[in-house]
Every structure is written in structure tokens, then in C-alpha cells.
Amino acid sequence: MARKKYVICGVSTRANGMFIRPMLDTFQQHCEIVGLLDADPGRFTNCFKKFPALAGTPVYAPDQFQQMIEETKPDAVIVAGVDYTHADYIVQGLEHHLDVISEKPMVTTGADCKRVLDTQNNSRGKLYVTFNYRYSPIHMRIKELILEGRIGRVTSIDLNWYLDTYHGASYFKRWNRKRSNSGGLSVHKSTHHFDLIQWWAGQRPVEAFAYGALNYFGPEGELNPVKEDGRYCGTCRVKHNCKYFMRWSSRSKEIAPPDDHLTTMDSKTGSSTGYRPDGCIFDSEIDIEDTYTAVVKYDKGAMLSYSVNFSLPYEGYRLAINGTKGRIETMEVMSGRAAFHVPEQTIDYFPLFGAKETIHVVPRAGGHGGGDPLILEDLFLGPDPLRPYEIMAGAEAGALAVLTGEAVWKSAQANRPVRLTDLLVESNVSELSKGRVSNRV
Structure with missing residues (x-):
């Protein structure tokens, strides 16, 4: 039986750990990854470094979904990016009558629920939501x-x-x-x-x-050491006064706690977009x-x-x-x-x-x-x-x-x-x- 071909939208921490690794290892006889899509080219670099077997896999930007489908001819789409992106990729995948596997949450709003339900009702593909x-x-x-x-x-x-x-x-x-x-x-x-x-x-x-x-x-948090926006844990001048940071660190090094699924291979991705995953928990942006x-x-x-x-x-x-x-x-x-x-x-x-x-x-x-x-x-x-x-x-x-x-x-x-x-x-x-x-x- 031929292997089923997959494209992955959102080369995230979750995509790498939950899907790509087992697809290349445990399910290699059943799966072939034929395309990757993400807004941040740095994630492709990290993915290929971690999984050399994927080197040379075609990569696409978010506005190239249609091109990706035409060029790679997948059987299914895996959606594992930032939550608000899920709806567009799910809908487009179902419109092409492809099976779609989506990370939870399926979407983020009732309006997007309507879009997905309407599309699913008219698609020969099926949507699966990974409520593990x-x-x-x-x-x-x-x-x-x-x-x-x-x-x-x-x-x-x-x-x-x-x-x-x-x-x-x-x-x-x-x-x-x-x-x-x-x-x-x-x-x-x-x-x-x-x-x-x-x-x-x-x-x-x-x-x-x-x-x-x-x-x-947020800024009104009782344990906020100082009201100042724009801080990051990696460079924060007051982090040693932050009880949340120090609970899992010492003054000389940050210590990853046991069973930490958040410390991952791509924790420093985002150099192409300016995104950092260590923003201050007391920022007013929250x-x-x-x-x-x-x-x-x-x-x-x-x-x-x-x-x-x-x-x-x-x-x-x-x-x-x-x-x-x-x-x-x-x-x-x-x-x-x-x-x-x-x-x-x-x-x-x-x-x-x-x-x-x-x-x-x-x-x-x-x-x-x-x-x-x-x-x-x-x-x-x-x-x-x-x-x-x-x-x-x-x-x-x-x-x-x-x-x-x-x-x-x-x-x-x-x-x-x-x-x-x-x-x-x-x-x-x-x-x-x-x-x-x-x-x-």
C-alpha cells in the first residue's frame, strides 16, 4: 500500500514533536511529508537541522497554500500553527476534498466554527481534531x-x-x-x-x-517586580526578583523542570519575525x-x-x-x-x-x-x-x-x-x- 502524503501548516514545537518525529520514525511506512508551510523561515532551518531526512522538502509561505497543494499533491493536511491560523488552512484543505488533521483548538471563534462546519458538510475530506x-x-x-x-x-x-x-x-x-x-x-x-x-x-x-x-x-500582578513593559526573561534586569522565574531557576542558570514539554528544539525560533517565547508575564500587552x-x-x-x-x-x-x-x-x-x-x-x-x-x-x-x-x-x-x-x-x-x-x-x-x-x-x-x-x- 502506498504511503499517504502529508503537508504540514505550521512547523511549530507541536508539529515537530507530535507529528514529524513519529511520522519519520514509528509511522515511516505509512507517511510521507511532502511540504512544509510557515510564516517564519527560521522554523524550516530548525526543522531540517533536527530532522535531516526532511532536507530538501519543499517549503512555502502562508500565502502559497494553493501552490503547495498543486505542486505536492498531498492526501492530507496537518494544521499545527498559531491557533488563529487554523481556520483558513482547515477550510482550504477541506475545499480541496483532503483529509485534515488539526491541533486543538480547532479554531478560535464561533464565526470560524461556522466556516469549518459549512465546508465540512460539502467536502469529501474529513477533519480530525487531536483531542489527545x-x-x-x-x-x-x-x-x-x-x-x-x-x-x-x-x-x-x-x-x-x-x-x-x-x-x-x-x-x-x-x-x-x-x-x-x-x-x-x-x-x-x-x-x-x-x-x-x-x-x-x-x-x-x-x-x-x-x-x-x-x-x-499582567502589569497589576502582585508579584510584578517593576511596572515596565517590553521585558524578556532572557535579558531582564530584574528577573532575579521575579518569584515565577526564580521558582524554576537559580541566579546562575535557568533550570528546566522535569517533564518540561515547553523546552524544545525550536524555543528560540522567530529570528525572522521578531517573535520571542520568553516575554514578561507582567506585560500590559496581555x-x-x-x-x-x-x-x-x-x-x-x-x-x-x-x-x-x-x-x-x-x-x-x-x-x-x-x-x-x-x-x-x-x-x-x-x-x-x-x-x-x-x-x-x-x-x-x-x-x-x-x-x-x-x-x-x-x-x-x-x-x-x-x-x-x-x-x-x-x-x-x-x-x-x-x-x-x-x-x-x-x-x-x-x-x-x-x-x-x-x-x-x-x-x-x-x-x-x-x-x-x-x-x-x-x-x-x-x-x-x-x-x-x-x-x-
């Missing part, structure tokens, strides 16, 4: 417990997500700090969480009410929130109580799912950067009438709790024939997660509930609400 958290062994087992009917119909979910002072702060150093790039963290980060909830519950979100705030970062609490209502009656905080002493989450027949609980603390002993993550199952059961799940190696290797197998080898349920996310799931995130942000701004259908025009509302969007999961 679904593929964690713990998360898959939770889905299986719900499908087995162990807790009955899902009625309410409590999810509290914590990011530590390294990972959380990183979003405020990089391009994510501007809403125009990322949609804000209720979209860029929380779509992961909202997707898990809608997938577990088997219900579609319909309305959100939320509060949001910038508590830690226009996104670092704290959210939200309530989300679903179409079959479930309710989500959600919070996310981007500056905490440790990283992880607490989850409880309640149903008409019982309750599921689990807690994860990411062990790599935790400053204390971390117990094994288990699932506690409480039947409505009966004894508690503790479920130990076999761990799996790989990023995102072992999810990355499995989702790559589904993407490049096809769905696992032994898995009795659907897991890969498509256009509808990607849109619902983004719409939930945008509704959370807009609710926080307007101080009122926001219905997801208000973020789409009527032609899309009818299709989405009835589950008629193609490639549905």
Missing part, C-alpha cells in the same frame, strides 16, 4: 464505565483544573497571551476540558455562565484571563461546574461525575513538577446503593497521560478495530468545544448566560443542534 486527552487510559476507562451504564444518565460534573506556576505562566510569555492569537485560555486550553466532558457525558453543551479574571499576570469559574448546561440535562486556574503550586485536576445510578471520582497530580509525593491515580466508583470500588488503570507511556501514542495510531493506521466505541474527534466535537470556550469568555464579559447557538447563524444552529454535521463523534 480522550486517549489517556484513565479517561478512556471513565468513558467505558459510563457506556457500561455504571452511573446511569450523567446528571452533573465537577471539574477543577490546576496549572502550576511553570506551565500556567508559560501561556503569558508566549503568543497565547493575546486573544487575537489564541481566543483566550477558555478556548486555547479549556477546549481540552470541555471536549472531555461532552464526550464522557454524551451530551451537547447549550449554555454557559461564567466569571473570569486576570489575578496573577489581554486574556488567568482564572475562570463557569457553569455549563447540556442538552440532556447534565450540568458542569468548572474552574481553571493558571498559577497554582501544583498541576492536575479533580473530577467527579454524578449519574442516576452512581458517582465517579478521580484526582490527578502531575508528578514531574510536584514538590511532594504523588499517589497513583485511580478511579473511585460509588454505586448509588452499594460499596465503593477502586479501579486501578494500567498506565501507558507517552505524552498527555499516554494519550499521544494512541491517537497517532488512530490517525496514521486507522481506528483500532478492537475498540468498541468511537473516540476520534471531528468537526462537530471541535466546534462544540470552541463554542463552549467562547461562551464562557463572553459570559464573563457580559455578566449573563450565553447560549452556544447565539454564536452561530441559524443555518448552522439547526445542523449542530440536531447532530447532522458530517464526521460527527
